[in-house]
Amino acid sequence: MIIQRTIKLRLRPTPEQASILTQAIQAYTDSFNQVSAYGWTHKVFNGIELHKATYRTQRELFALPSQLAISARMKATEALVSVKALLRKGKKAHQPQSLRCPIRYDQRSYGLWFDRSEVSLLTLQGRLRITFTIAKHYQQYKTWQRCSADVIQDRKGRWWLHVVMSKDIQEIPPNDTDDSFVGVDLGIVNPAADSRGQFYGSEHWEEVERKHAVLRSELQSKGTRSAKRKLKRTSGRQRRFRRDCDHVLSKRLVQTMESGQTLVFENLTDIRGRVKLKKAQRKRLHKWSFAQLQTFVEYKAQAVGVSVVFVDPRYTSQKCSQCKHVSRSNRPEQSVFKCRVCKFTCHADHNAAINIRANYLQFKGLSVNQPIVATQGDISFG
Numbered sequence: 013m014i015i016q017r018t019i020k021l022r023l024r025p026t027p028e029q030a031s032i033l034t035q036a037i038q039a040y041t042d043s044f045n046q047v048s049a050y051g052w053t054h055k056v057f058n059g060i061e062l063h064k065a066t067y068r069t070q071r072e073l074f075a076l077p078s079q080l081a082i083s084a085r086m087k088a089t090e091a092l093v094s095v096k097a098l099l100r101k102g103k104k105a106h107q108p109q110s111l112r113c114p115i116r117y118d119q120r121s122y123g124l125w126f127d128r129s130e131v132s133l134l135t136l137q138g139r140l141r142i143t144f145t146i147a148k149h150y151q152q153y154k155t156w157q158r159c160s161a162d163v164i165q166d167r168k169g170r171w172w173l174h175v176v177m178s179k180d181i182q183e184i185p186p187n188d189t190d191d192s193f194v195g196v197d198l199g200i201v202n203p204a205a206d207s208r209g210q211f212y213g214s215e216h217w218e219e220v221e222r223k224h225a226v227l228r229s230e231l232q233s234k235g236t237r238s239a240k241r242k243l244k245r246t247s248g249r250q251r252r253f254r255r256d257c258d259h260v261l262s263k264r265l266v267q268t269m270e271s272g273q274t275l276v277f278e279n280l281t282d283i284r285g286r287v288k289l290k291k292a293q294r295k296r297l298h299k300w301s302f303a304q305l306q307t308f309v310e311y312k313a314q315a316v317g318v319s320v321v322f323v324d325p326r327y328t329s330q331k332c333s334q335c336k337h338v339s340r341s342n343r344p345e346q347s348v349f350k351c352r353v354c355k356f357t358c359h360a361d362h363n364a365a366i367n368i369r370a371n372y373l374q375f376k377g378l379s380v381n382q383p384i385v386a387t388q389g390d391i392s393f394g
């Protein structure tokens with residue numbers, strides 16, 4: 013199975029290089045618009061016909077190198093085809109037009125060297141060598157195979173290369189043995205805990221979150237224009253902070269797994285679980301999204317042959333994982349689980365993670381031979 017990931021490289025062109033890129037994007041956009049205008053007017057949606065009708069003009073009029081002329085035509089063809097599909101469905105559609113069309117490069121029209129942080133991009137002035145920087149969480153894809161790439165300039169004027177990387181991974185059927193399933197509880201004191209008794213994330217995150225929340229409510233009550241501006245900046249920072257945390261957490265979690273093993277989460281986005289969802293969201297920090305974390309985990313797990321499954325959130329925090337007694341009063345304090353019947357004591361998130369795992373095994377009809385993991389020292393009877 014071939015899987016693909018898009019990585020974003022921040023290009024650092026010199027001012028001179030930036031103006032060459034700007035010129036290339038302009039010519040590419042003009043070319044895109046010209047092909048799409050031709051296709052729209054003459055009702056031509058076929059790539060070969062469009063090529064025949066527009067190629068020469070594009071090369072002469074916009075001075076595009078052949079590979080970029082073809083790329084612009086292909087992009088315009090795609091846009092025309094989707095417009096045609098809309099029209100067929102009886103929907104409104106307009107001639108595809110772009111103000112700033114990102115340049116699509118194929119494997120031959122660009123080069124990429126991670127070892128010297130450099131890309132080479134085809135332009136109207138020949139090939140341009142530009143240095144780039146790469147975010148930490150994309151480093152893991154360096155060994156994958158590069159496919160197409162898009163050059164984009166964002167609203168702030170920054171240049172990016174979005175590169176599609178691919179990898180052929182061996183499909184590994186999930187194991188059915190007892191130790192191949194790991195339950196994960198997403199909590200508040202500890203951002204995540206698993207059924208083996210491992211905890212993930214930092215308690216410091218909660219403090220950062222709380223500071224963000226305090227600042228937000230202060231700014232909201234002020235209501236001045238400058239406060240609103242600041243609020244916008246703050247929420248951007250908050251969003252990035254959460255995303256970074258979710259990246260760190262998902263990476264660590266997946267690193268502890270082996271191919272063929274399965275991660276079990278509570279299904280917190282299920283419709284039937286709506287009510288439960290609200291509660292669970294509250295339980296985590298200020299509505300910190302589960303969805304993003306779970307997406308990151310699925311993404312990373314897939315690349316290493318680890319399965320991710322979801323199970324109904326049922327009594328996971330109130331049930332004793334050892335004797336199965338369910339009671340609200342099993343939780344003397346938020347982080348401690350103490351069973352009123354069998355006196356089993358354990359970190360509350362760990363107990364919940366064991367239940368999540370057991371719920372899934374039960375759902376699958378596998379034996380729920382729950383091993384007590386006591387290596388972390390947070391479990392005791394008495």
Ligand SMILES: [Zn+2]
Nearest residue numbers: 332335351354
């Ligand atoms: Zn018990």
